[in-house]
Amino acid sequence: MVRRPGAPAAKAVAGALAVLLVLAGCSSKAKDGKESDKEGAGGVKTGVGVSGKTIALGVLTDMTGVYATLGKSVTQAQQLYVKQTNADGGVCGHQLALTVRDHGYDPQRAVAGYTELEPKVLGFTQFIGSPFVAAVKQRVDGRDKGLVLPQAWSAHLLGSPYIRVIGSTYDIETINALDFLMKKKGLKKGDKVGHVYFEGDYGENALAGSKYMAEQSGLTVVEQKIKPTDNDMTAQVAALKQAGVKAIVISAGPRQAASLVGVAAAGRFDVPIIGNNSAFAPQLLATQAGPALMKNYYVASPSLPIGADTPQAKKLVEDYKAAYPKDSLDNGVVAGWTAALAFGEALKKACAGKDLTREGVDKALLTINDFDAGFGITQDFTDPKAPSSKESVILQPDKNAVGGMKVVQQAAASAVAEGYTPGD
Known part of the structure; x- marks a missing residue:
């Protein structure tokens, strides 16, 4: 695992979360709040989260915080998956039911939401926020053992058979991003590269990737370092311009990315900028930063965009527009749909194995080595210590593209990423 820097702010957050977890643990049900496994119709064993003809699944999302736009898209895509699956007869004779909680990217609300839903659901199709998933990881691994598919890509989450990141982790994604800048955008050995990043698991894991790539590439x-509440990147741009960087990586949210790109353009600081997958939302193209984003900004992504030229992407666009005609399309739709589809595949395999308990679903996912949602990258879930993929797609904002993003480099893993192991 990559070690996290012991910054005071990060320690404070970790300490607060630790206190919350202790308090949450004290309020759990007797005997860990678990029901005894039981055998249902057709000889299929069931347990927590499966009652009657319903499979209960949890969603811990951000509808009002840093990732509000993406959180809405992720959640609606998963609700669409559930609606369609139920219309087709459900899974294993059961209907799927999502219970959604908005934590607003707040640590207290995130932990409280997990504590509330965990005893009631089979697992989680979504949990936004690497720091918050990391905060409950010990509980998930040691006691709860319910499958969690996070909308988070920190390498700190690797090693758990129950928390499975879909796609390349932030460190690997950043290595691929810098490889793109060196091969296609003029960054070269001896240059300085700026890295603007959130404090905590997300940003610090991405930083580990940029440092590794820097060591390997000169x-x-x-x-x-910034906080999720920092929205004006003027000071950061000034510092990086003064330092003479030739390119910038940003591991933050869409607002921070828009500010960074916009301020750089206004100051005629003409360097390429690339963000991690969660550092863009197409709504930004309608802001003053729109032209600069289309000129100088790129995004490393764990999949093709929603506007990809694949049958699965085209069908998802059509279905999502029909279900949510007033809402825009973005890559949150892809991420949410992919996670729900992966969870559904695990449920189907668990059903075939006559074990729809948490343990059965966890084991089922670990047998899937060729999961393909139709967005350019095949996922292998068999090794909990490794990301399910080391590939990234490089995207560029484009107001004329479906979902606001076009592909500038197809899915690939750089030579440095191929040789990298999280923790190096």
Whole structure:
């Protein structure tokens, strides 16, 4: 595992979350709040989260915080999957039911939401926020053992058979992003590269990737750490311009990315900028930063965009527009749909194995080595210590593209990423 820097802010957050977890543990049900496994119709064993003809699944999302736009898309895509699956007869003779909680990217609400839903659901098709997933990881691994498919890509989450990141982790994604900048955008050995990143699991894991790539490629990383509440990147742009960086990586949210790109353009600081997968939302193209985003900004993604030229993408676009005609399309739709589809595949395999308990579903996912949602990257879930893929797609904002993103480099893993192991 990559070690996290012991920054005071990160320690404070970790300490607060630890206190919350202790308090939450004290309020759990007797005997860990678990029901005894039981045998249902057709000889299929069931347990927590499966009652009567219903499979209860949890969603811990962000509808009002840093990732509000993406959180809405992820959640609606999963609700669409559930609606369609239920219309086709459900899974194993059961109807799927999602219970959604908005944590607003707040640590207290995230932990409280997990504590509330965990005793009631089979697992979680969504949990936004690497720091919050990391905060409950010990509980998931040690006691709860319910499958969690996070909308988070921190390598700190690797190693768990129950928390399975879909796609390349942030460190690997950042390595691929820098490889793109070196091969296609003029960044070269001896150059300085800026890295603006959120404090905590997300940003610090991405930073680990940029530092590793810098060591391997002869770059120098100039760091700028920010908080999720920091929305104006003027000071960061000024510092990086003064340092003479030739390119910038941003591991933050869409608002921070828009500010960074917009401020750089206004100051005629003409360097390529690339973000991790969660650092863009197409709604930004309608802001003053729109032209600059289309000129100088790129995004490393764990999949093709929603506007991809594949049958699955085209069908998802059609179905999503029909279900949510007033809402825009973005890559949150892809991420939410992919996670729900992966969870559904695990449920189907568990049903075939006559074991629809948490243990049965966990084991079922670990047998899937060729999962393909139709968005360009095949996932292998068999090794909990490794990401399900090391490939990234490089995208560029484009207001004329479906979902606001076009592909500039197809799915690939750089040579450095192929040789990298999280923790190196």
